[in-house]
Amino acid sequence: NAGVMQNPRHLVRRRGQEARLRCSPMKGHSHVYWYRQLPEEGLKFMVYLQKENIIDESGMPKERFSAEFPKEGPSILRIQQVVRGDSAAYFCASSSLSQDGYTFGSGTRLTVV
Amino acid sequence: GQQLNQSPQSMFIQEGEDVSMNCTSSSIFNTWLWYKQDPGEGPVLLIALYKAGELTSNGRLTAQFGITRKDSFLNISASIPSDVGIYFCAEQNAGGTSYGKLTFGQGTILTVHP
Numbered sequence: 001n002a003g004v005m006q007n008p009r010h011l012v013r014r015r016g017q018e019a020r021l022r023c024s025p026m027k028g029h030s031h032v033y034w035y036r037q038l039p040e041e042g043l044k045f046m047v048y049l050q051k052e053n054i055i056d057e058s059g060m061p062k063e064r065f066s067a068e069f070p071k072e073g074p075s076i077l078r079i080q081q082v083v084r085g086d087s088a089a090y091f092c093a094s095s096s097l098s099q100d101g102y103t104f105g106s107g108t109r110l111t112v113v
Numbered sequence: 114g115q116q117l118n119q120s121p122q123s124m125f126i127q128e129g130e131d132v133s134m135n136c137t138s139s140s141i142f143n144t145w146l147w148y149k150q151d152p153g154e155g156p157v158l159l160i161a162l163y164k165a166g167e168l169t170s171n172g173r174l175t176a177q178f179g180i181t182r183k184d185s186f187l188n189i190s191a192s193i194p195s196d197v198g199i200y201f202c203a204e205q206n207a208g209g210t211s212y213g214k215l216t217f218g219q220g221t222i223l224t225v226h227p
Contacts, residue, residue, distance in 0.1 A: 004155075031213060042119075042201055042217035043156065056214060091155050095213055102213065104155030 004094050004105035005074075012111045013082045021077040021108045025094030032075045033102070034067060037089040046090075049075060082112045116140075119202055119218030126192055127226050134221040135186040136202035145178050145185040146203040146215070156201060160187070192225050199223070 005024040013019050025032050030051055035043040045059040049069035060067065064082075069075040079086055089109050095102030119136045126132060136145070144163055148156035160171050162178035162185060169176055175188045189196055202218040 033213065033215075035215075040220075042219050043215070045214050045216070048212075048214055055212075093155075097212075102158075104157070106153070106155050 004092055004103050006090075006092050006105035006108050008108060009106065010109050010111070012113060014113055015083060016081050019079040019082050019086070019110055019112075021079075021090050021092075021110070022074045023077070023092030023094075023105060024074040025092075026103055029094035029096050029103075031095045031097065031102070032069050033093045033095075034075075034077050035091045035093065035104075037091060037107075039088075043091060046077075079110075082110070084112050086110060087112045117202060117204065117216060117218040119221055121221060122219065123222040123224070125224045125226065128192060128194060130192055132189040132192055132196070132223060133186060134200060135184060136218050137184045138204065139183075141182040142204045143182075144205040145176070146205060147174075147176050147185070147187045148201045148203060148217075150199045150201065150220075152198070159200075189223075192223075194225050194227055197223055197225050 004026055007022050011019055032049045034046040036046055037043045047060050047067045048056040051069055052071050064080045066078045089107045091104050091107045093102045093104045116139045117136050146161050147159045149159050150156045159174055160169050160176040165178055165182045166180050167178040173190045178185055199220045199222050201220050203215045206214040
């Protein structure tokens, strides 16, 4: 029974490139959340998605960031034209509606050089 | 927005000692969650609290939901080296379009010396 799978674990991008982060939720989970963690800080909410729908994107920067959770396949967090300030750990979590305190993946550590 | 203040920021203790950390908020919460994050990993849920005054244990861990619903503490008894990590409190949004959204505290970094 696999947990939340995120890939890649580490991603290095040059300034101006695009970063694509993938998250496969736990089997049976239809709710996906993305969080960002800067060094020595807590996690900050970015976006909440259900299949084919963005429910709450109040934590997403207005520009360059987008997220999707298609009917088939993983959820994708996409960052266009990355800048050094985008360097962080990005965590995905999934839950079923009845579950509290959902399950996190191991994260993708993005480094922009 | 909601603010969670977690203290202390860091703790250095000897193996076998007890540890206590707490969180306070500016708002009334319906749910308190405590997570542990190991280096290079995602947070793992330790304890969930749902009612004011609730005291819950999980092995050597004990957490309480404050009576005012604005605070919570986490105790670790007889610490061992594998307790090292970052401990986060969090509040979970209970309804509306942001159902399930978590707001995290700043974290407490725990170091245990053998």
